[in-house]
Amino acid sequence: MDDQTKKTRAGRAKRKAHDLKADLIAVVVAVNEGEPCVLTIGQANALPSGPFEFDHRSLQSGLREWVEQQTGQPLGYIEQLYTFADRDRIGAEYQQRVISISYLALTREEYAGVSAKRCWESWYDYFPFEDHRSGTPPMLLEVLRPRLMEWAEGAPEVETRRERRRRAEVAFGFDDRAWNEELVLHRYELLYEAGLVEEAVGGRRSGDLVPVQGRSMIADHRRIMATGIARLRSKIKYRPVVFELMPPVFTLLQLQRTVEALAGRLVNKPNFRRLIEQQELVEETGETTAETGGRPAKLYRFRHAVLDETVMAGTKLPLTRS
């Protein structure tokens, strides 16, 4: 360690340990009647969150406590998303360091303990351009594309303009590129950078923008939500996490509708059924339901055994068999 380092460390030593705080933030997801929903608290357009405290046993259990206290919703599956640090202005010029640790949680809506302030909101209220289940949303080409191109052309350098255009094309699938539903975070960040979301312009409502880009949230909660959606959309493809969102028994079409709700696009029915059955993710209960209209459907339940069995991992390297 050189001299400069020593000096710096000594200088910091007094204040560094005492200005730190950690916040736990949850993206709690459920699928209610075919709509993917996120748990928000009250009128605030905020995700459930709270500080990590001394007598929380772990980060996860701290998160569970806060969510349950704020919304009455017990959590099942939990997975860490991302940790970041920000300077948080509290007083006039006093700054505190806050570490935000965000989580994705999957549950089913529980009507039992209906708490006052909790609220399930479709995540497409916040990201209207993410729902491609009925085809490409018109506003994507009619509103977002021109505004993004306008932003791209606003750059001084030729090279920057080209780059911005291509980033927009890739993220939103313009110009015959395929729509990639996993790029939720990319898209939000692009809109933020282009000043097309309310959070980016700091509360100043810029007229017509607000409705089309979806509801905004406090601080960076919408960004965290985008991270959660992206993670979930990618994860359902290689881990059987959908079942955390399903009731104990369900039909294959209900399962399919749930996947479609999350992915924001339709899947092919016959192929979907084969995929599920060949992986032996479910087993028949032996019963059927006629509640769905049309021919009665077989009921299935998730085979919990697969959680131990299949630690499947798709390889993409040309490995030798040996």
Add this chain to the structure above:
Amino acid sequence: MDDQTKKTRAGRAKRKAHDLKADLIAVVVAVNEGEPCVLTIGQANALPSGPFEFDHRSLQSGLREWVEQQTGQPLGYIEQLYTFADRDRIGAEYQQRVISISYLALTREEYAGVSAKRCWESWYDYFPFEDHRSGTPPMLLEVLRPRLMEWAEGAPEVETRRERRRRAEVAFGFDDRAWNEELVLHRYELLYEAGLVEEAVGGRRSGDLVPVQGRSMIADHRRIMATGIARLRSKIKYRPVVFELMPPVFTLLQLQRTVEALAGRLVNKPNFRRLIEQQELVEETGETTAETGGRPAKLYRFRHAVLDETVMAGTKLPLTRS
């Protein structure tokens, strides 16, 4: 917020904010002469780490500073691994809460600023059973298997014994199951649970165990390293991160050897070349080298353009085209 909540928060308020500390920990990887190496500090068997301080601009920049101060190694690519909290005993009974934020970093060994305390160690020194480049390591079947089975049979319940056996089979590829190189963390945790790593038995060396299970590290640094290796082994399959570990120009075989070093297993040469070239990840420099023995090899460089172009994401759902 109900009464109970209010009371609880008030009771905690005094002490909670002042007992918190955040540590940044880095798994810094380079491949030196065909061996995957991790940067450790000095004689300590520890990963570079340091506390997050008030005037670090961000978590990442704090990490960069610490690694550079401790080892003289500048970092390129950085990616977050995981955040967890632990109770840290400092004095006799005074406990402090520590949040550990771990990162994976990829670099090339820089001979320039040779700092005193830095040390590149092959990660197979810490995980000897992870190197399958010359076939399955004998100790896997001769030592680990019997000890794991012994552990499995030591459970009181029949059901637990069956479960332990199957977990071991899956993780280590016993009984004709395929070896899955990505399960590094699973394997380490299994060994830990079975009491077969030094960290689990708390410093008490249990005779012959230490050499075969690899070198141990302080605290949970080896666990963090396992997390980093697992992440990297999985990531090289869908993102072009290997190039962070390569010199500016290289032959295709050198690239292959690097991938093999990371994956811990061999890949098929012709197929590997096709895979690389068809994805247009590299371009010829026009030069060749005869340094490798045998026919001179063409030199390639990474096409940085692909970083913008391909935000490729492998879908595994039977999506409809529409």
Add this chain to the structure above:
DNA sequence: TCAAAAGTGTTATCCTTACACCCATGT
């Protein structure tokens, strides 16, 4: 001449995707 590494070509197999079609029930 041989060893070692650089390269090319071909084939079998599996998985994904798309699409056509039939079945069972309620109105």
Add this chain to the structure above:
DNA sequence: ACATGGGTGTAAGGATAACACTTTTGA
């Protein structure tokens, strides 16, 4: 009868894995 959803079969296309084979250098 027909709408709605349940459920099965199959064929085209692409990606992967395995392997056989040729080329070019240095010792």
